[in-house]
Every structure is written in structure tokens, then in C-alpha cells.
Amino acid sequence: MRTFAIISMLAWRNLWRNHRRTIVMVSAITIGVWAMIFMSALMRGMVNDMVRDGIRALPGHVQVHHPDFRDDPSILNLIPTSDSVLTAAFSQAGFDGWSSRVKVPAVISSERESRGVTLIGVDPALERSLDAVGSQIAEGRNLEDVNDGGVVIGRKLADRLDTEIGKRIVLMSQDPDNEIADRGYRIVGLFEASLEQVEESFVFVAKATLQKMLRIEDQVTEIAVLASDYRNLEALTEQVTGLAGENVEVLPWQKLNSYLGSMLKVMDGFVLVWMIVIFLALSFGLVNTLAMAVFERVREIGLMLALGMRPSNILGQIIVESLLLLVFGLILGNVLAWASIVPLQDGIDISAVAQGMEMFGASSVLYPALELKDMITANVIVLVLGFFASLSPAWRASRYEPIEAITKI
Amino acid sequence: MIAVRCIDLCKTYRQGDQDIKALDHVNLEIKSGGFVCLSAPSGGGKTTLLNAIGGLDSPDSGEVWIAGRRIDNLSKGELAQLRLTQIGFVFQAYNLIPVLTARENVEFVMQVQGVPAAERQDKSTAILQEVGLEGLEDRRPAAMSGGQQQRVAVARAIVSRPELVLADEPTANLDSKTSDGLMELFVELNQHHNTTFIIATHDQRVMSYARRLIRMLDGRIVDDINQQAA
Numbered sequence: 083m084r085t086f087a088i089i090s091m092l093a094w095r096n097l098w099r100n101h102r103r104t105i106v107m108v109s110a111i112t113i114g115v116w117a118m119i120f121m122s123a124l125m126r127g128m129v130n131d132m133v134r135d136g137i138r139a140l141p142g143h144v145q146v147h148h149p150d151f152r153d154d155p156s157i158l159n160l161i162p163t164s165d166s167v168l169t170a171a172f173s174q175a176g177f178d179g180w181s182s183r184v185k186v187p188a189v190i191s192s193e194r195e196s197r198g199v200t201l202i203g204v205d206p207a208l209e210r211s212l213d214a215v216g217s218q219i220a221e222g223r224n225l226e227d228v229n230d231g232g233v234v235i236g237r238k239l240a241d242r243l244d245t246e247i248g249k250r251i252v253l254m255s256q257d258p259d260n261e262i263a264d265r266g267y268r269i270v271g272l273f274e275a276s277l278e279q280v281e282e283s284f285v286f287v288a289k290a291t292l293q294k295m296l297r298i299e300d301q302v303t304e305i306a307v308l309a310s311d312y313r314n315l316e317a318l319t320e321q322v323t324g325l326a327g328e329n330v331e332v333l334p335w336q337k338l339n340s341y342l343g344s345m346l347k348v349m350d351g352f353v354l355v356w357m358i359v360i361f362l363a364l365s366f367g368l369v370n371t372l373a374m375a376v377f378e379r380v381r382e383i384g385l386m387l388a389l390g391m392r393p394s395n396i397l398g399q400i401i402v403e404s405l406l407l408l409v410f411g412l413i414l415g416n417v418l419a420w421a422s423i424v425p426l427q428d429g430i431d432i433s434a435v436a437q438g439m440e441m442f443g444a445s446s447v448l449y450p451a452l453e454l455k456d457m458i459t460a461n462v463i464v465l466v467l468g469f470f471a472s473l474s475p476a477w478r479a480s481r482y483e484p485i486e487a488i489t490k491i
Numbered sequence: 492m493i494a495v496r497c498i499d500l501c502k503t504y505r506q507g508d509q510d511i512k513a514l515d516h517v518n519l520e521i522k523s524g525g526f527v528c529l530s531a532p533s534g535g536g537k538t539t540l541l542n543a544i545g546g547l548d549s550p551d552s553g554e555v556w557i558a559g560r561r562i563d564n565l566s567k568g569e570l571a572q573l574r575l576t577q578i579g580f581v582f583q584a585y586n587l588i589p590v591l592t593a594r595e596n597v598e599f600v601m602q603v604q605g606v607p608a609a610e611r612q613d614k615s616t617a618i619l620q621e622v623g624l625e626g627l628e629d630r631r632p633a634a635m636s637g638g639q640q641q642r643v644a645v646a647r648a649i650v651s652r653p654e655l656v657l658a659d660e661p662t663a664n665l666d667s668k669t670s671d672g673l674m675e676l677f678v679e680l681n682q683h684h685n686t687t688f689i690i691a692t693h694d695q696r697v698m699s700y701a702r703r704l705i706r707m708l709d710g711r712i713v714d715d716i717n718q719q720a721a
Contacts, residue, residue: 088602095590382588388547389647390575391603392568485547488582 085395093402096375104407107371111411111464112418114364118357118460119419119452125356126451129349133312135276136335136342142181142212142306143335144319146326151303152338155200157186157258160301163327168305171325179211179308184292186303188255190235190285192243199239199285201253203292203302206230212308222247222271230288232270236281240272247272253285257297265295276447313346353456357463364464365471372404372475383479384487393480400479404472405465412461423452493559494655494687495521495544500553502539502710513539514550515710521703523558523654524685526678528692528701536710537691538659544689545578545657546570558654575603579648579686581658586644587632593619593643594628597650604651618646622676638669645673649680656680658690662697674700 097104137143148159161168165182172180181204188201206225220237233251240246247269254264267287275281293299305326309318315334323332336343376383383396429447502514513536521527529537542548543555546562555563562573574580579600587596597615606614619628622642632640641661648656658677662670678700681688690697698704699718706714 085603085605088599091595092588092590099590385582385586385588386599387571388545388574388580388582389600389603390571390573392571395603485542 085391086398089395089399090402093399093406096379096399097403097406100375100378103371103374107367107407108410108414110367111364111408112414114360115412115415115460115464116418116422118360118463119416119457120422120450121356122353122456122460123419123423123450123452124448125349125353126453126456127449129346130451131276131449133342133346135280136339137312143309143312144307144315144322144332145335145338146305146307146322146330146332147303149329149331152331152333155185155187155303157256157296157298157303160258160298160303161305161326162329164300165302166300168302168326172305172307175321175325177307178310179208181205181208181212181306182289182302183304183306184289184296184298184302186255186296188253188285190239190243191252191254192245192249194245195243197239197242197282200283201255201285201287201292203287203289205289212306218273218275219271220274222269224271225286225288228288228290230270231267231291232287233267234271234273234286235269236284237272237274238278238281239283239285240269242282245269253287253295255296259297263296265291354459357460358467361463361467365467368404368407368468368471369475371407372400372472373478375403376400376475376479379479380482380487381489383482384484384489387482387484388488396482397476397480400476401469401472404468404476408464408468412464416457416461419457420452423450426450427452492523493520494523494525494557495519495689496554496556497540497544498554498556500540500543500550500555502536502543502548502550512536512710514543514553517553517707517710517712519705519712521687521689523687524681525703526681526688526701527703527705528690528698529705529707530693530698531691531707532693535707537707539710540707541657541659541689541691544655545580546573575600576651577654579651579653579656581641581644581648581656581661583660583663587640587647589632592629592631593624593635593639593646596632596643597647600647601651606651614650615646618650619643622646623672636669637664638666638672641665641669641673642676645676645680649684649686652684653686655687655689658688660692660694661690662692662694667696670694670696 146161148161151159168182184203186201188199190197190199204225205228207227219234225232225234233253243251245251250266250268252264252266254262257263273281289302293301307318307322309315312335319332319334326332336346386396387393427450429449432448497517497519500514500517504511504513511534517540529540531537539548543550543563544557546565550563553563554561557573557577562570565573588599591599594615597618598611601611601614616628619625622645624639624642624646627635627639632643635643662673665673674697677688677690680686690701692698702718704714704716704718705712
């Protein structure tokens with residue numbers, strides 16, 4: 083410890099002995115760290131967008147269904163407990179948001195076209211807290227209450243059906259006795275979503291109106307609950323299980339949409355791999371810089387050893403030199419990443435490749451997400467792996483025989 | 492008291508297909524406060540002997556004793572500690588650390604020894620004054636002449652009052668005037684501080700300052716002259 087001051091001073095001064103080399107190396111580390119954090123923010127932004135859109139299309143982070151509903155999402159697989167009992171229980175639970183729904187496959191017909199859709203009967207008051215796709219009304223109005231006689235469809239679906247607000251459509255499904263259940267609705271609103279597929283697939287009507295049409299009084303097919311943190315759902319899932327009654331399946335969104343769930347995990351791994359790949363490229367420069375610095379100072383190192391400095395002090399000096407380079411690069415890289423991401427947080431328009439992005443479920447505006455954990459990961463990777471990368475030249479320097487080093491030409 | 496004792500030292504180097512005997516059964520005793528010159532033509536073994544005495548090189552056989560302690564069988568760490576605390580070195584060239592100022596170079600050994608900053612400052616100021624470098628404390632080696640650099644090296648070698656100073660061709664890169672100045676400084680330090688000096692050289696002017704002159708040839712001591720007596 084007593085030699086730390088002299089080691090640090092020597093490391094610092096040696097760093098600036100060859101300004102150009104140090105500046106090039108610090109610049110390389112800065113750009114590498116920036117690339118790690120910036121690209122992670124873009125990837126996180128894309129995944130967050132996909133997850134957010136995916137959850138809004140479901141919507142709800144934890145959902146309750148009949149155990150067979152996921153395999154056969156029909157009216158036959160209703161939640162056994164009545165809607166009023168469930169409402170009484172869930173209203174008291176203090177969730178950030180929740181809603182009960184009737185969700186069935188249906189056919190929608192306009193005067194000209196018919197299409198298969200997912201028909202969802204909602205309570206508009208409860209849905210507002212969930213920020214579901216249907217609540218983003220682009221034209222017209224939203225559903226007003228559970229007895230509203232109108233229907234809200236996606237703008238794209240309206241185009242497909244060649245219809246518009248004010249016109250009537252017919253929705254047809256089947257009741258629990260396998261009889262045709264249908265009803266005419268007037269289009270009162272058009273919603274927009276970031277994915278066209280969502281606009282074409284979902285049709286929203288009032289819950290009580292749909293229950294009457296399907297002849298399932300006071301029963302629902304789905305309960306959706308909103309979480310404050312969409313990644314950590316274990317406690318919430320447990321709480322919902324306690325409230326949902328018997329013979330139901332309570333699942334978090336990752337299991338309801340396994341593609342999105344696994345995408346999130348894959349992206350975590352991808353970010354880590356990306357960071358390590360960037361560092362490996364950097365490490366060649368770092369090792370080369372340190373090896374050159376050691377090679378240029380062989381006689382000086384020999385002199386210090388001859389004067390009584392221990393090999394461990396030489397090792398420490400080279401490592402401190404490496405860490406100083408890394409710390410400079412990290413500070414500048416973090417600042418640069420922050421400075422380049424913050425102005426882009428209102429979104430980057432990638433509409434030129436929007437169709438391709440939609441294949442992955444991402445929208446045409448990318449919102450970079452600068453996450454503290456990614457910054458910490460990048461910093462830890464650079465520092466820890468940088469430390470190990472500097473060990474080789476540092477070890478070589480400390481192994482010199484003083485007299486051989488002093489006389490080295 | 493005996494400062495340095497070498498018993499039957501042998502050291503052989505391999506050069507191509509040939510074995511070169513750098514030290515050939517060298518026996519030597521130097522008393523504390525001695526001022527000794529080792530003289531030999533190039534390849535005569537003087538630097539090898541100096542390095543063996545300083546713990547920088549290990550002999551193939553024989554024993555080296557410094558101040559009553561055998562050092563040829565010490566570990567690297569123990570040798571580093573010995574060099575740090577008991578021996579001062581002045582080399583022919585590359586004597587100073589280029590990124591440190593004259594004062595910092597002088598303080599380097601003390602700093603590694605763990606001497607407090609205030610004490611280091613006092614000692615380095617005094618020693619730099621003693622070697623005639625007052626006012627140049629904050630200059631880096633590149634901004635000093637060869638003679639000034641050697642004086643800084645001497646100051647560093649003696650600042651922590653080692654029992655033994657080993658100097659390998661200390662005047663090789665200096666002009667005659669500067670060489671005389673440096674040797675007078677060595678003599679003065681030897682007399683004032685009773686420091687033992689062993690200087691390897693083939694410069695006749697340097698040899699004339701020594702009280703004892705040891706001549707070597709092909710790794711053997713061929714002459715040992717007490718010049719004071721002569």
C-alpha cells in the first residue's frame with residue numbers, strides 16, 4: 083500500500099508519455115463503450131416496444147382463463163365463478179388496473195366483406211386503466227358503458243370491410259349451446275394501433291351487450307390485471323390466483339405470449355454477447371498498447387527492479403495504467419452514450435423499414451431505452467475483462483530480470 | 492568490519508558455442524568505508540562481479556556476503572529488499588526514470604521504502620544541494636546534461652545512506668571535467684558518510700581516485716593494489 087502513490091504517479095505520467103497513442107486508445111474504448119450502450123438502448127427500445135404492443139394487444143400482465151381456454155378460446159370455456167363475484171373480489175384488491183372481459187372468436191360482416199376477428203366485450207370504465215388497444219380512439223368515440231350498443235373496430239379493418247363510422251356491421255359467433263348468436267352493431271369509433279395486424283384482428287363491444295348476445299349472463303372468459311413492473315410478476319400472479327377461485331388458469335404474459343417472453347430473455351443474452359464481442363475487439367488494442375508501452379520501457383523497468391522495487395509493484399503499475407485508460411474511456415463512453423440517446427428518446431423514425439420491423443412485431447418508431455443495468459453491465463465488462471486483458475503484458479513486465487532488462491538494446 | 496566478501500565466485504556465460512568464464516574463482520574482501528576500483532578490459536568480469544555483489548546476478552558457485560549476511564541464496568523478494576535498503580546503484584546509462592523530476596528520482600527509493608513525505612523532501616533537498624543541483628529539482632532528466640543526470644543518480648544512490656554504493660562505469664558518458672567533479676563528490680561522500688564505494692571502470696582518471704585498485708582479467712583477480720600505501 084505504501085508504494086501505491088508512486089505506482090499511481092508513474093502509471094499516470096507514463097500514460098501521457100505518448101499522447102497520441104493514449105488518445106487513440108482512449109478514443110477506441112470510448113467508441114466501444116458508446117457502441118455497447120447505444121446499441122443496447124436501441125435493442126431494449128425495440129424489445130420494450132414489442133412487449134408493450136404485445137401486452138396492449140392481450141392486454142394485461144396477468145390473466146385468468148378457464149384451463150382449456152388457451153387451447154380452445156370459445157364460449158364453452160367460461161370462467162366458472164360469476165362476473166359479479168369476481169368484480170367484488172378484484173375491486174378490493176388494490177391493483178393498478180384490472181378488467182373482466184368476454185373474448186370469443188367471431189365473424190364480422192359489412193355490406194361488402196366478411197372477416198374473422200376476435201370479439202371482445204369490455205367494461206369501458208375498467209379498460210381505461212389498462213391502456214388497451216381499443217382505448218386509443220382515432221376517430222369517433224369510445225364505448226361509454228357496459229350496455230353501449232356500438233362497436234369499435236380498427237381503422238385497417240374498416241378499410242378491409244369497406245365501411246366507416248355510422249354504418250352498421252353484423253357480428254356473429256356461437257352461444258354455449260352451439261347455436262348461432264348474432265347481432266347488428268353500429269360503428270361508433272375507429273382505433274389505431276402501431277401494428278396493422280392488431281387493427282385488423284380486434285373488435286370491441288360493450289360487455290353486457292355481448293353477454294346478452296351470447297346468452298351468458300354474468301359470465302366472462304378472461305380477467306386481466308395490470309402490474310407496475312411487467313418483468314416481475316410472481317407475487318402478482320400468486321395474489322390473482324388467490325382471488326380467481328377454482329378451476330381457472332392464472333398466467334403471466336410471458337406464458338400467454340411465449341414468443342414475447344422468450345424474446346425478452348433472448349435479448350438479455352444478445353445484449354451481453356454484443357458487449358463481449360465489442361470488448362474482444364477492444365482488448366486487442368488494449369493489450370497491444372500495453373505491450374508496446376512495456377516494450378519501450380524495458381530498461382526503465384529493469385532500473386526500478388534493480389533499485390529494489392518488487393515485481394508485484396511493476397505488475398501493479400501496468401495494471402493501474404490499463405485501468406486509467408479504461409476508466410477514461412468508460413467515463414467518456416458513458417457520457418457520449420447518454421448524450422446521444424437522450425435527444426433520441428422522442429423516437430427514431432424507421433418507417434423506411436417499417437414493414438420489415440412489423441414482421442418482428444415492432445412499430446415504425448423506435449424509442450431507445452437507456453437502462454441503468456445495461457450501463458452497469460457495459461462498465462463492469464470493460465473493467466473486469468480489461469483487467470484480465472492487461473494481466474499478460476503486466477505479468478511479462480514484472481518477470482524481467484533487472485540486469486537483463488537494463489542492458490536490453 | 493567487512494562490507495563485502497566473495498568466496499570462490501564462479502560465473503560462466505554461454506556465447507554461441509563457447510563458454511565464457513566471466514568470474515573464475517574470485518575471492519575478495521572489502522572493508523566498510525572502502526573506496527575500491529575494479530578495473531578490467533571489456534569482458535574482464537568487473538560488471539559481472541559488481542552485479543553479483545549487488546544481488547542483480549547470481550553466481551554459478553561460490554558465496555557472496557554483504558555486511559555479514561550471505562546473499563547468493565536469497566529469494567528475488569529478499570534480494571529486492573536488500574538492494575532497496577542496503578545498496579545504492581549508479582549505472583553507466585539509463586540511470587533515471589524519465590517521467591520523474593530530479594527530486595522525484597532522488598525520492599524514488601525512499602518512497603518505495605515508505606519514508607514519510609516531509610522527511611523525503613528534507614533529505615532530497617539536502618542531497619541535491621550537496622551534489623550541486625540546487626535549483627534543478629523540478630527538471631526532468633531530458634532537460635538536464637549527462638553530468639547533471641549522473642549527479643541525480645548519485646544523489647539517489649546515497650540519499651538513504653546505504654552501506655554500499657556500486658557504480659558501474661559512472662563516468663563513461665561524461666567529459667573529463669564532469670568526471671572529475673563526480674569522482675570528487677564520491678570521495679567526499681565516502682569520507683563524510685563512511686559509505687563503501689565499489690566502482691567498476693577502465694578509466695585511468697577514475698582509478699587514480701581509488702584507495703584500492705583491483706585489476707581483473709578473464710574473470711580472475713590479477714592485481715590488488717592498495718594505492719594509499721603506494
